Amino acid sequence: MAAGPLTKRLNAVKKHKVATEMQGQLLALLPNLRRYALSLTGSVEDAEDLLHSTVEKALTKLDQFKQGTDLDRWLFRICKNTWVDEWRQRKVRGPSVDPSDLQYEPSIDGEATAVNNIELQELNRAMQALPEEQRTMLVLIVVEGYSYKEVSAQLDVPIGTVMSRLARARKKVADTLIAAAESRTETVSSHVGEPR
Amino acid sequence: MNISDEKLVAFMDGELSAAEMASLENTVSTSPELARRLELLCGADEKIRQGFAAFDARPIRADTKDLINNAANAADKENVGAGDNVVAFKAKPQLNTGATSSIWMRQAIAASIALVIGFGGGAFVFPGSGQTETSSTNNIYQTAGLVDNKSPLFSVLETSQSASTVQLEGYSNVSATPVSTFQTYDNDYCREFDVQSSGSTSRNIACRNGGAWTIVASVLHNNKSPDAGVNFITASDGTPQLLDAVVLQLIEGDILDKEDEAKLLSNSWR
Numbered sequence: 411m412a413a414g415p416l417t418k419r420l421n422a423v424k425k426h427k428v429a430t431e432m433q434g435q436l437l438a439l440l441p442n443l444r445r446y447a448l449s450l451t452g453s454v455e456d457a458e459d460l461l462h463s464t465v466e467k468a469l470t471k472l473d474q475f476k477q478g479t480d481l482d483r484w485l486f487r488i489c490k491n492t493w494v495d496e497w498r499q500r501k502v503r504g505p506s507v508d509p510s511d512l513q514y515e516p517s518i519d520g521e522a523t524a525v526n527n528i529e530l531q532e533l534n535r536a537m538q539a540l541p542e543e544q545r546t547m548l549v550l551i552v553v554e555g556y557s558y559k560e561v562s563a564q565l566d567v568p569i570g571t572v573m574s575r576l577a578r579a580r581k582k583v584a585d586t587l588i589a590a591a592e593s594r595t596e597t598v599s600s601h602v603g604e605p606r
Numbered sequence: 607m608n609i610s611d612e613k614l615v616a617f618m619d620g621e622l623s624a625a626e627m628a629s630l631e632n633t634v635s636t637s638p639e640l641a642r643r644l645e646l647l648c649g650a651d652e653k654i655r656q657g658f659a660a661f662d663a664r665p666i667r668a669d670t671k672d673l674i675n676n677a678a679n680a681a682d683k684e685n686v687g688a689g690d691n692v693v694a695f696k697a698k699p700q701l702n703t704g705a706t707s708s709i710w711m712r713q714a715i716a717a718s719i720a721l722v723i724g725f726g727g728g729a730f731v732f733p734g735s736g737q738t739e740t741s742s743t744n745n746i747y748q749t750a751g752l753v754d755n756k757s758p759l760f761s762v763l764e765t766s767q768s769a770s771t772v773q774l775e776g777y778s779n780v781s782a783t784p785v786s787t788f789q790t791y792d793n794d795y796c797r798e799f800d801v802q803s804s805g806s807t808s809r810n811i812a813c814r815n816g817g818a819w820t821i822v823a824s825v826l827h828n829n830k831s832p833d834a835g836v837n838f839i840t841a842s843d844g845t846p847q848l849l850d851a852v853v854l855q856l857i858e859g860d861i862l863d864k865e866d867e868a869k870l871l872s873n874s875w876r
Contacts, residue, residue: 436674440666445658454661462670469677533657551619552651553658558621573621577611584650 432472435481436465442554443485449549450493452538460496464489483564528594529587536586544579551576609633609640618647753812753819758782763797763812763819765871767864771802779804787867790856795875796822798849811852814875823852 443464448457467488468475475484537545543565550556550564551572558576562569609630616622617630634640753760758774762782766772771783785798796813810824862870870876 433674433677437671440670441662444666445661448658448661454664458667458670462667462673465670465673469673472677529653530657530660533653537654537657548654549658552654558616558619573612573616576619577615580615580647580650581611583654584646587650587653588646 432475432481436468436485439482439485440465442482443489445549445553446486446546447489447493449546449553450490450542452542452545460489460493463492463496467492486564532587532590533583535590536583539586540579540582544575544582547572547575548579548583552580614640614644615647618644618651753821755818759801760819763799763814764875767871768797768867774801777803785809787862787870788853788857789859789862791858793858795870796853796856798853809849811849811856813856817875822856823849825849 440461444457444461447460447464448454451457451460464485468485471488475481537548540548546565547561550561551558556564558569558572562572565572567575613622613626613630617627617634620627622630634644753763758772758776759782762772762774762784766782766784768784768786771781774780774782780801780803783800783802785800787795787797789795790813794813794815796811798809798811801808801810808824810821812819812821814820
């Protein structure tokens with residue numbers, strides 16, 4: 411039995427081991443990454459495309475990922491950079507899609523579904539109206555559950571900025587949702603008593 | 607009391623100090639206006655979470671998942687084709703002696719039990735207690751993982767560089783060749799080495815701890831099966847696969863290069 415190119419063999423095996431482990435971790439992180447993509451793009455279709463491009467890039471850069479560091483942070487960074495590149499290429503500003511783009515499918519029937527869809531559309535409008543950096547902040551903290559410190563490191567901004575952006579974003583969303591709910595109530599009230 | 611939105615959201619997220627949290631909690635409980643502001647912000651959070659939960663219900667695009675799965679499959683193929691000794695790691699090593707060998711392997715990785723090694727034709731034993739046996743007709747098995755510090759193999763492991771073949775004194779036509787040296791997660795050092803004898807070869811891993819060498823895994827190549835009841839791993843073509851699994855469980859970093867290995871040997875493993 412010849413000694414053989416052991417180092418080469420082990421490196422290949424280690425590379426494979428990393429790829430196999432990463433496969434599971436990447437698949438598990440896809441929902442988080444897609445939510446982050448949605449927070450960046452504000453559009454479901456764009457989020458799906460961005461997720462795809464991010465995974466594509468991440469797979470070509472696997473050897474650059476340092477084992478022992480946070481894979482989600484690494485992926486989020488690739489996602490953000492990919493979106494910035496995409497944004498530059500499109501050279502567009504403002505909301506990229508119609509609010510009706512978010513076609514959520516809650517498993518409720520009848521009136522509840524209708525109300526729910528309206529509320530989700532209102533939420534979508536509120537989220538669309540936010541600047542991207544506030545929307546991202548909101549998703550990372552409210553949806554993903556990261557701490558201020560983690561988000562500060564992830565986005566490379568001071569904690570004070572995290573707090574102020576987050577406060578402004580939450581306030582805007584809350585105000586927009588209240589205004590929309592009040593508008594709905596008024597519409598219903600104004601229709602009461604009208605002849606059929 | 608004028609509480610800023612920043613402070614209120616930090617309160618919601620539990621990002622204030624314990625004292626500030628307690629103080630603000632007390633303030634909220636006595637201020638209906640503050641309680642309402644908090645309620646509205648919490649309500650917005652809830653709506654956001656619901657919205658994203660609904661988004662999560664959409665299936666991930668199949669072509670995105672395929673990217674990941676295809677990459678893993680490609681790594682499989684690359685791994686198999688990387689060299690004549692490369693076998694995919696994914697498959698668990700198949701040990702031909704059933705449950706007993708599996709246990710042996712696990713225990714071996716923990717560097718806690720015995721070596722069993724033997725050769726058809728000539729035979730070779732690593733004495734466990736100063737006893738040396740040889741036989742030209744039968745395999746000799748010994749369930750002792752510790753390499754006798756007076757044995758020629760101990761000397762090879764302790765002092766010989768990788769890729770240098772040393773004839774073992776006192777054994778007919780038996781030689782040993784260190785193959786590689788690496789550090790473990792426990793900061794010990796291990797060596798992979800071959801022992802050749804009359805057309806048969808074993809590939810082994812020994813680890814050094816407290817000045818003693820212990821065999822932690824051994825794979826016999828092209829040899830007949832050992833006697834029934836003996837814990838032994840044989841492999842006709844799966845040697846690298848079996849030992850790779852062990853090495854990968856032990857190794858920290860990479861295989862030492864020639865220079866680092868030479869330094870380590872000349873410094874008596876310090």
